[in-house]
Amino acid sequence: MSGKFLPTARFLLIVSLLSSALAVTPSAGAQAEPALQTHDVPVAGGPSGEAAQRLADRLGRSHTAGIYLDRTEHRFVITATDERTAEAVENAGAIPRRVTYDTAYLDSIKKRLDTNFKTPGTMWGIDVLANRVVVRADSTVGKKDFAALKKFLAPYGSAARVIRVGGKTERTSSAINGGDYIENGVVSCSYGFTVRKKTDPTYKAILTAGHCTITSGTDWRKSDGTYIGYTTGHNFSNGNDFGLIRAYNSSVTYYGNVEAEGGTAQDISYSRDSRLYETVCASGYKSKYACNSVGLKNQTINYTDGSQVTGMDVAFICRDHGDSGGPLFAGDAALGLLSGSNNSACYSYYQPVNEALAWYGMEVF
Incomplete structure (x- = not known):
């Protein structure tokens, strides 16, 4: 799931843990820290989730590629495709992260997948952390279907990827x-x-x-x-x-x-x-x-x-x-x-x- 961009060390750890989850099934009863309350109130001095999303919407789909919560800083990260957008994010109190591909471009890839494929056992969409569209094919997807998806996404280079996951969808x-x-x-x-x-x-x-x-x-x-x-x-x-x-x-x-x-x-x-x-x-x-x-x-x-x-x-x-x-x-x-x-x-x-x-x-x- 990791992309070519360099997130914080905390998120590199998260990516490593998620990759491990594909091979080893975690316990369904495992407990995590209490949920953060991200409505209406700022998170650790930064904008709330709603405010961060509104800012990303104002900056536009061609300048951002999604938001996510940095659980170490307890602040929202807004991705930015250019320096001017990154400065606007920082000035608003959120954490800017520079990425290559914007939401408009990545969403166009997802929509083409939605139109052209209904391969059973697959899941796809934008992976904000990786800054790409990721197709996840489970154990029921045959080699022929996997190859067809891979060929379809090849022209998009690092903006799209097909990976294998275990189990059944x-x-x-x-x-x-x-x-x-x-x-x-x-x-x-x-x-x-x-x-x-x-x-x-x-x-x-x-x-x-x-x-x-x-x-x-x-x-x-x-x-x-x-x-x-x-x-x-x-x-x-x-x-x-x-x-x-x-x-x-x-x-x-x-x-x-x-x-x-x-x-x-x-x-x-x-x-x-x-x-x-x-x-x-x-x-x-x-x-x-x-x-x-x-x-x-x-x-x-x-x-x-x-x-x-x-x-x-x-x-x-x-x-x-x-x-x-x-x-x-x-x-x-x-x-x-x-x-x-x-x-x-x-x-x-x-x-x-x-x-x-x-x-x-x-x-x-």
Whole structure:
């Protein structure tokens, strides 16, 4: 995953650790440091994540190539393709990092991949730290398909690369796993976030994965068999993976929280987009609670069953069958819903939650 550019020593260490994760599966229960709160407040004297992103947007896609969190400095890094942009970043209190390729160019490569390939077992998108588009091909991708991707990207030189990863890229729903789950008689998945309509707070629902709610079963129950509601929406097309279950049992209390460490409850009060390299946590009925970092954003995932999702966040958290729809969060912030994973490589793929909330006119609470 390392590129030709020279990040800080801390990030060289991160890259080394991530490369090792491709060969050795980390423990799903491994705990990381508590998530940084990066909304609305400055980080170690620098701009907040939102402010850093706004600055990068103002500087323009042809002058920057993404932002990420330097967890040693607790400040945001904004990449810059020229000295003038780097000076603007430094003057704003963020850390500038010079890179060769800008977002507009790298995104054009990703879009060409999206248009020309749907190779099962692959994932691709911009790797901000490496400053290139990286295609990750799992163990199911044959030599012919791997060579085709490599040939396609060859004209882009160091701006694009194809690498091998272990394991299989799979959706994580399951019809057989038991435990603390939600099921509709066809699949068992994980409860994501409790949400409510912005225009009618008394209307409550449950967000989960769209490939769970698109199945033929419409009535959902929790682990003890109690009815919790019925499918009222699903979006598993055009690269999305989110669905909605109407909370429809007055005898059930639909709390606005998620399961955290040791079975404790973490209250969720708002939603936001994840930040690259921040610490995040996940819950699911099969793999339970675990934390690690967001390693990639806006990735295209091609599952081994032939389905494709786009715009996914990738967290380095091991997930398994049955965890689909489970929440990704940081403190009291809702971030995403689990779509699938490559459990051997400890990649888990998350649908950003704000897109789902906007689609249904909902909010977390």
